[in-house]
Amino acid sequence: MTNILGLGGNFGNWRQPKNNFSTKPESLTILPEEVTQIVDVISLFTNRIVFLSSEGKLYQTDPEQFQEKLKAIEDIPPIKSICAGYYHILAVSNEEQPKAYGWGNNNSGQFSNLNKQIEKKKPTLIKGLEKITFHEIYCAGYGSFFLNTTTNVLYGCGNNYNSELGVLGSKSKEQIIKLHENVVKVFSDHSDHVFIIKTDGNLYGFGTNHKE
Template sequence: MTNILGFGGNFGNWRQPNDNFSPKPESLAILPEEVTQIVDVISLYSRIIVFLSSEGKLYQTDPNQFQEKLKAIEDIPPIKSICAGYYHILAISDEEQPKVYGWGNNDSGQFSNLNKQIEMRKPTLIKGLEKITFHEIYCAGYGSFFLNTTTNVLYGCGDNYNSELGVLDYQSKEQIIKLHENVVKVFSDHSDHVFIIKTDGNLYGFGTNQIGLCLNNSFSFSFSFSLRD
């Protein structure tokens, strides 16, 4: 297996069961021997860490319990991509007709029409995507995004309080809606702002701008702008 090193606080139980802070990289020894390569790693503020192997399997730490060897999450098809918002995770299956699985907190509608109060500890199939063709997934804050790379249409759901979905409605979007057209690529992370590249070659951003994240003079929300304007 590819050697994985980590450092920092251990509250997520990614190494031996203690809360010590590691200032230097330490070897990660909780993955089973059959894992030949890790292709992606994501984490939540709730201290959960998820590893995606080259075989399309997911391995998840438990912040409440140290596990000598992580076991692969069962009952899901091979996964090709994962992403994480503040407190939720998305995973897209490696199939001809991809499926999206979500788990974590859903108090802001991050998982579309599932119960807003539910907390899912394991991947659960997200409904509402059956009639939408999509190829890539992204997360930002409390929002989820689904991109069709053929039509360049971006869909999404979740919280829109800080306009992190890039629309003018401040309400949470519990249903998956069409957000933006002509989108080629999305850049996002845990924060409440998102950047997208469109087919015109310009870079656009939206979301909260309270500390100038979108590079303009407004301290309010920036819904859409171009860095070339």
């Protein structure tokens, strides 16, 4: 198995809870032996951690209950990539026609027009993408983005109170809408701002700028 190290607060989220704080990197103990390689790791503010294996399987911790060995999430196709916002997770399937799944907090329409589900632990197919071709996913604080790398069109949904989606209007967007054209890359994290690179090679930013 790939040797993944962690440090900082533990609380049983990434290794056996021998102590609650680690000042030096320590190996994970929660992944099963059949996991040969981890290709991506994301985490939420709620201390939930999600691991993506090279086989396209997802493993996630439960902040409320320590598991000695994690089990792969079932009822989901092989996954190509994952991302995390403040309290929500997106995953895109590794299929010819990719599908997007979301779980966690949907209080700002991060999962399109699904019912507002709080701390949902299992991936749910995101509705509203059936007629949209996309290849890559990105998460902002309370927003979700879907990029078509063939046409360079960016779609999105979620919180837009501070123009996190880069469109006019202050309300949350619970429908997946067309946002920007000529986009080749998106940069975002748990913050309320987003950067995009366009085909002209320039970098653009939008969202919260209260700290300039």
